[in-house]
């Protein structure tokens with residue numbers, strides 16, 4: 162076979178590139194027309210004012226979604242078919258459908274369309290009817306390169322340069338979507354059916370968060386109507402994390418997905434508490450204790466019921482009331498039980514009326530159910546309660562706690578739970594993070610919590626059984642994508658197995674693993690992995706996609722403060738962001754040192770616009786920076802029970818370089 166001369170090859174490539182640029186220009190013009198068309202649509206055809214408002218809002222969203230962002234490529238891939246009848250000869254894959262208005266010819270297909278799956282999944286083992294995959298390289302919005310991959314197995318097993326460039330690109334701001342480079346094993350998770358709950362274990366930087374967000378976008382596209390009604394929620398570990406990921410879904414055209422921390426959902430803590438108390442309150446056994454505590458408030462009726470109606474008086478004997486209460490006790494939500502009991506009592510009275518020859522209808526039953534004697538009887542037997550009242554009593558009333566916890570918690574555990582200094586009332590009580598999950602459990606025992614269509618839970622390893630139950634009931638009729646890493650668990654109640662997590666969520670789910678890291682360079686990941694035998698002995702050491710030969714520097718320094726300033730200055734001279742991760746209690750000292758040295762910086766959370774961020778280690782989870790400086794690992798490891806796991810999180814935030822500075826000896830597990 163004769164080789165094609167380089168200049169001829171270059172010219173041919175130039176022609177192909179020009180043709181692709183022309184297709185981009187045509188697609189952009191078509192998108193502009195689609196947007197103009199949407200602008201021209203009127204909401205006036207709506208039947209009434211409410212429908213008009215809804216339609217107007219939908220049109221506004223449509224117009225917004227059709228905006229052409231000059232910096233994001235409209236398509237990033239192309240597939241050429243192998244010639245069968247079922248597939249189009251060519252398909253361009255991009256962030257949204259773009260079609261030619263006149264004939265409706267598709268110019269770009271949304272990456273979430275079923276046919277577009279081939280762009281991510283087709284390979285020599287299964288070309289799925291396609292002959293070739295083409296990836297495009299962009300600079301800003303300009304198409305500058307392309308790369309072809311035959312799907313018949315004739316290509317050398319080379320790694321795509323465009324993919325490598327995308328993964329190695331310096332990070333400059335909030336997280337970006339990965340829609341152009343989703344990997345086959347990630348795509349399987351992204352496109353899993355809506356009714357499947359998936360649990361993804363993955364080492365740092367394997368793309369769990371990215372996959373969770375793309376799955377939300379995929380599900381919203383594929384089940385638009387159903388999920389528009391029931392809703393999708395992303396739950397993340399901190400506000401800083403949510404702000405970091407906040408741009409991803411809007412970039413994929415999904416403007417209306419809720420994002421929340423567990424605190425946002427359950428309420429923030431107003432009091433701290435020792436780890437061992439928190440761990441016990443987070444234990445799944447508390448669900449049974451709370452249930453019992455609540456139902457212990459239903460008293461055995463000692464009296465019958467007397468209902469006067471006009472001149473007549475109707476009487477139910479005490480045993481009849483007892484029977485009705487016993488039937489209902491524990492078989493309904495506590496709150497609805499009150500209403501049902503009122504109706505059943507009223508019904509019995511109605512039967513008495515009929516026996517006396519009256520002909521009462523439903524309205525009479527309702528009136529009796531709402532009458533004063535019935536209300537009084539119910540308030541006595543089945544009192545109205547708030548979650549706060551019940552938890553207040555449980556944590557302050559030794560007898561109630563003993564009765565509710567009998568056979569479940571031993572004496573020492575009951576002692577641990579009880580407030581050492583009880584509050585004066587449920588109104589003045591301060592609640593801890595663990596209490597918030599208990600209150601949520603009680604709220605659900607009283608009134609059913611509404612369920613969403615899908616929940617994405619990130620950093621799920623950090624949630625207690627009781628918090629997981631709170632999330633599980635928020636997707637009781639839906640499904641969940643559960644993401645996390647058992648090695649990064651830092652809470653007193655961190656999960657030890659995903660089977661446990663799924664059980665607490667009350668979901669039948671499948672556990673899968675992502676094994677290839679896209680963030681952390683190989684040498685840095687290997688270094689951090691020295692901690693794994695101590696923090697998660699069951700997990701295999703992660704692999705990295707990235708070589709990053711000079712990525713790791715570990716330096717013992719006589720003056721950490723000065724060395725930190727020097728390292729920060731050095732990092733700032735390079736491209737991208739720098740995260741200076743330090744033990745929480747040393748943040749003010751480091752901030753002062755950076756300010757004194759005149760280095761522009763912000764403490765994480767205060768302001769997103771700075772290239773140098775000072776990060777309290779407790780806030781680092783889920784985040785990433787091009788350059789990371791970790792100061793005094795021993796201080797981080799020594800500050801809390803799960804200190805080594807916290808250190809593992811800190812050491813795995815770097816995209817390009819990690820510098821570890823220490824004066825004290827490194828923790829033995831890391832020293833190697």
Ligand SMILES: Nc1ncnc2c1ncn2[C@@H]1O[C@H](COP(=O)(O)OP(=O)(O)OP(=O)(O)O)[C@@H](O)[C@H]1O
Nearest residue numbers: 339342343344365366367368369370371679680783
């Ligand atoms: N297929 C991919 N193509 C390009 N970039 C990717 C891909 N998968 C992951 N990344 C990038 O790798 C980085 C890490 O991804 P992500 O934050 O989702 O990982 P994670 O598993 O959630 O990490 P952690 O456990 O540390 O929170 C991100 O910058 C993400 O954009």
